[in-house]
Amino acid sequence: MTTPFTNPITEDDIANYLANTPDFFERHAELLAAVQLTSPHSNRAVSLQERQAGMLREKIKVLEHRIMDMIRNGNENVLLSDKLLRWARSLFLVADPLDLPGQIAGEIAEQFLVPQVGIKVWGVAPQFAHADFAHGASDDAKLFASSLMEPFCGVNTGFEAVSWLPDPQAATSLAILPLRTGPAGSTTPAFGLLVLASPDAQRFNSAMGTDFLERIAELASAALSRLR
Template identity: 65%
Template sequence: MAHDPMTPITEDDIANYLVNSPDFFERHAQLLASVQLTSPHGNRAVSLQERQAEMLRDKIKALEHRIMDMVRHGNDNMVISDRVHRWARALLLVTSSRALPATLVTELQNQFMVPQVALKVWEVDERYREEPFAQGVSEDARAFATSLAQPYCGVVTGIEAVGWLEQPDTAMSLALIPLRAGAVNGVAPAFGMLVLASPDPQRFEPGMATDFLERIAELASAALSRLRPR
């Protein structure tokens, strides 16, 4: 369709023409060498070929950064996975059910370098009801643990579980991990809760991924089921 000579040609008209005329630069090959563009790395003019090369280098550099990020995250995940493995192995080696909660807490602190860890378990077998880990939990705290469908990370004040820590005043960020039979997001009521605390406000920040904390919750719940009535 012929262009109306009374209508000004727009940039879109030129772009559409070039897109729909792939042989244009074959007929006018000299234009490719004469086209000058502004470099993104300064105000100097560069040829079309040089501009394309710069764009390609930028894309390659961006891909390299993405690959490096993926490798770094993969290595970080492998380290965490190894720590979860060592922690779970330590739980399996505990022969005394009475010593299991203390081992669980100590190994969490050592393997994951968490400054403070507290654990409370309720509805335990009568043999363990006088143990420190089964004492001092109110009905409100039990209901709060049951209300958690997944580990909670962030800053929490004014809840009972913070008082389970040896130094609650130093806790600037917390991970609250409900313990229940089956999946951490299941419908079973919680029978315990783990509290991980750090003086670093960003250690357990809101919005962080909780995949590994969920694995810890399910492994801890399975191990501590030995304390519950048969």
């Protein structure tokens, strides 16, 4: 009398057997030609070879899209680097330190197409204390600037720095850059704030990277050291 199987063979058992017996299809090559699969693009049956060719084509398409994305990102990075260099060059050419804050803001607006840019600097040398950029920042704003270890990007929730802009009502998203001596992430107290604003809510969003903004803050801080 036969005994019924208590542990029937499963699909996993078959898959494991085939994976661990690579010469199976060498001994039974006729099975490969007989295998029929359903095409993912229609209801018709296709051979295993045709299905594999289709899968390879899909993988190639995915790789092509990734390569195009890499090329596009690379081109965008080159353009940004060129703009950053032109902006930095303009700062080197400023003869009068009093013109630096305006030059920084104006060139950022022009080179990077930022609709509104504001800047305040404090702790300046006595000969620069009368300038507009040296006035208007409260103690709370100065503490806020020093608390930023990296640029803030996000929606406008009523920051004081927004009032430094030409049209505060049009500022929907912001990038707020602390200005301080030392590299990005330094704990040195800030001596200024640079504010970039856009009416586009997604222009400066909380998920965006801040590496490029950090480079702008470092260069602006270095240029503004002439005021201190």
